[in-house]
Amino acid sequence: MKSFTVLKGIAAPMDRANVDTDLIIPKQFLKSIKRSGFGPNLFDEMRYLDQGEPGQDCSGRPINKDFPLNQSRYQGACVLLARENFGCGSSREHAPWALDDYGFRCIIAPSFADIFYNNCFKNGILPIVLDEAVVDRLFQEMYATEGYELSIDLAKQVVQTPSGESIGFEVDAFRKHCLINGLDDIALTLESADAITAFEQKWRKQSPWLFDVIGNAS
Amino acid sequence: MSGQTLYDKLWQSHLVEQREDGSALIYIDRQLIHEVTSPQAFEGLRLSGRAPWRVDANFAVPDHNVPTERVERSGGVAGILDPISRLQVQTLDDNCRDFEILEFQVNDVRQGIVHVVGPEQGVTLPGMTIVCGDSHTSTHGALGALAHGIGTSEVEHVMATQCLVQQKMKNMLVRVDGALPDGVTAKDVVLAIIGEIGTAGGTGYAIEFGGEVVRGLSMEGRMTICNMAIEAGARAGLIAVDETTIEYVKGKPYAPKAEHWDAAVAAWRQLHSDADAHFDRVVEMRGEDIKPQVTWGTSPEMVLPVDGVIPDPAAMGNAAQRESTERALHYMGLKPGMSITDIKLDTIFIGSCTNSRIEDLRAAAAVVKGRKVAATVKRALVVPGSGRVKEQAEAEGLDKIFTDAGLEWREPGCSMCLAMNSDKLGAGEHCASTSNRNFEGRQGFGGRTHLVSPAMAAAAAVAGHFVDVRNWQE
Numbered sequence: 001m002k003s004f005t006v007l008k009g010i011a012a013p014m015d016r017a018n019v020d021t022d023l024i025i026p027k028q029f030l031k032s033i034k035r036s037g038f039g040p041n042l043f044d045e046m047r048y049l050d051q052g053e054p055g056q057d058c059s060g061r062p063i064n065k066d067f068p069l070n071q072s073r074y075q076g077a078c079v080l081l082a083r084e085n086f087g088c089g090s091s092r093e094h095a096p097w098a099l100d101d102y103g104f105r106c107i108i109a110p111s112f113a114d115i116f117y118n119n120c121f122k123n124g125i126l127p128i129v130l131d132e133a134v135v136d137r138l139f140q141e142m143y144a145t146e147g148y149e150l151s152i153d154l155a156k157q158v159v160q161t162p163s164g165e166s167i168g169f170e171v172d173a174f175r176k177h178c179l180i181n182g183l184d185d186i187a188l189t190l191e192s193a194d195a196i197t198a199f200e201q202k203w204r205k206q207s208p209w210l211f212d213v214i215g216n217a218s
Numbered sequence: 219m220s221g222q223t224l225y226d227k228l229w230q231s232h233l234v235e236q237r238e239d240g241s242a243l244i245y246i247d248r249q250l251i252h253e254v255t256s257p258q259a260f261e262g263l264r265l266s267g268r269a270p271w272r273v274d275a276n277f278a279v280p281d282h283n284v285p286t287e288r289v290e291r292s293g294g295v296a297g298i299l300d301p302i303s304r305l306q307v308q309t310l311d312d313n314c315r316d317f318e319i320l321e322f323q324v325n326d327v328r329q330g331i332v333h334v335v336g337p338e339q340g341v342t343l344p345g346m347t348i349v350c351g352d353s354h355t356s357t358h359g360a361l362g363a364l365a366h367g368i369g370t371s372e373v374e375h376v377m378a379t380q381c382l383v384q385q386k387m388k389n390m391l392v393r394v395d396g397a398l399p400d401g402v403t404a405k406d407v408v409l410a411i412i413g414e415i416g417t418a419g420g421t422g423y424a425i426e427f428g429g430e431v432v433r434g435l436s437m438e439g440r441m442t443i444c445n446m447a448i449e450a451g452a453r454a455g456l457i458a459v460d461e462t463t464i465e466y467v468k469g470k471p472y473a474p475k476a477e478h479w480d481a482a483v484a485a486w487r488q489l490h491s492d493a494d495a496h497f498d499r500v501v502e503m504r505g506e507d508i509k510p511q512v513t514w515g516t517s518p519e520m521v522l523p524v525d526g527v528i529p530d531p532a533a534m535g536n537a538a539q540r541e542s543t544e545r546a547l548h549y550m551g552l553k554p555g556m557s558i559t560d561i562k563l564d565t566i567f568i569g570s571c572t573n574s575r576i577e578d579l580r581a582a583a584a585v586v587k588g589r590k591v592a593a594t595v596k597r598a599l600v601v602p603g604s605g606r607v608k609e610q611a612e613a614e615g616l617d618k619i620f621t622d623a624g625l626e627w628r629e630p631g632c633s634m635c636l637a638m639n640s641d642k643l644g645a646g647e648h649c650a651s652t653s654n655r656n657f658e659g660r661q662g663f664g665g666r667t668h669l670v671s672p673a674m675a676a677a678a679a680v681a682g683h684f685v686d687v688r689n690w691q692e
Contacts, residue, residue, distance in 0.1 A: 016541075016542065016545065017538055017542055018417060018418075018517050018542070020517075020655075020657045022636075022655070022657040022658070022659060022660050023657065023658060023659075026659055026663075027636050027637060027638050027660075028638070030254050030255075030282075030638065031254070031283065031300075031302040031303055031305075031306050031638065032302075033257035033258070033261075033305065033306055033309050034257075034258065035258045035261075035370075045658065045659045045663065051663040051664075054302055055302070083538070084418065085417060085418040085421070085451070088417055088418065088451065089353065089448075089655060089657060090352070090353045090367075090655075091255065091351055091352055091353040091355075091367035091368060091369055092254075092255065092369075093255070093258075093351075093369035093370040093371060096369075111418060111421065113418070113421060113451060114421055114422065114451070114453050115353060115366075115367055115368070115369065115448075115453060118368075118369065118372075119369035119371070122369060122371035122372070123371070172239065172240060172241070172385065173239035173240065174237065174239045174240070174241040174383070177239070184266075185371075185375065185383060186266070186268070186374065186375050186378045186379060189243065189375065189378075189379040189381055189383065190378070190379060192234070192235055192243055192381075193379075195234055195235050195243070196234055196243070196245070196271075196379065196380060196381055199234040199245055200245065200272075200380070203232075203245065207345070207482075207485065208478055208481075209343070209474030209475070209478035209479075209481070209482045210247050210343070210345075210346065212472070212474065212475060212478070213274045214274055214277060214320050214341060214472050215274075215320065
């Protein structure tokens, strides 16, 4: 996994509450059997005026000029400012894959849906929860200032605004450790292989029916 | 010290390792796999040269992409017309063959929506931890299991380690006491709950559903409720084990074998919250107060009783709420003050992991029996949740009731719930749908979804607009 240490770059808005994963990446693109290439279809239904299809070249599609990511001032953005309950709905990891493929490495919102929040960490994306009033203020500052950049330092757990203001944020220790070091968490878990085996033996003795082989006999 | 909740018990019994940083390793008994969220996980295993930790803890079935029209379906995987869908289903078959995972393939009579097939086959059981790369995995919590959706990286993690790294959730109890009026179903109960606590109300919680109303529901109804826990923001929904649960599991193809049955049942009888268990949040509702529900917006919390009127954003004090209501009404093509019963329908969809079980089909058939779909309704689909549900419905003559009334009787799959196959809404079409999400574009680009119960969808099919199924006479 990509590591995340510090990040500085343009912030772009997704200024609506309850942005669901169908909005982040519509279902037709979930037919891909790959992990990459979802960036051109990020927010597809808001970003383009027509209906997108998988495998299509998006460069010639009619774009929605009102959509922020289509405006020159937000080009190259790597921080997404969002509203409450961002990423609700399905468990599709294609949502963080699409955000990452587009270039977003950090999302700041007052709250996130649980599964999406967790999926971000598996893909080197840092989701930051800040107080609603603080997020609202960042939105206002961003709208007022073209080229508005935010700096994020994960080790220090601080977001810094262009005015030099520092805003602290919480992140749990294990996720922070994995993200900073870009750790493969399967390898980490396998360090506990003996504990897993011991648990499994005990559990099998206690609940043997859970270990009945499901075969094609029925 | 207070007692344990059902969630606490399931967590504790599966705890492999508690770490100092607050994270924990939790053992997973069953992983369900479908074609959409698994290919990248299998690819990850191959790239890293890892083998599955315990192959027979996994079970697979294709459901999202499968065609539901008989002609296209009859050709099996090779017959799927959309080449991208075909490749995804074929990839699942290939992966399950290579890794020796049990799969019910597309034309196996046991195939169906993974969340219908799991309980129906006894592949998912009380007391298990169950995961799937699908948010509606919460469905299986109806059996007294800890079940939730995960992302594809975690699918690979569970394949490779049989564990998940987790933080313990908080406990919420939603208790619905009293009794439901006639014509009000499990779907109405869960929509009313979501209307009450909101789509983020359950974020960070495992929600246990209890009370007289929940105890009185069949397993089908309980699955409908737990299925939509995620629509209230909770990854996991749970219902305590009782005689209804045990009776349901008995005789299922993969239920515990005779020599283990008594021990299993004894263990399952412990799967309830202790009387003195502590919940971080308790929500109480009365069954008598719940009416048939209809969603009018683009989030499941935008829901009203069928006798309600569309809200007026201008009357809302909160700017964010006003803005999201305006946006939803614009997308849905509805005006403030309009009665729910004046919404006309173009399409009817009866199916999905929420409402495609036999009881759902019986409820819908009872309403349309001897009647006809309104001439203004362009299309009405009934998509059974599995091949076994389809067989049962046909044995009861339900298919004939539907087709006589002018509804199409389809092959099992996820179908128009998320429109990954060719069953899609057209732009601007209003659909009475028994599914779980009314998000923008969910059922097709520009499509307008109204979530309802099977009986409400069936009545709307006949009337051509929403009607109150409680007192409805054509």
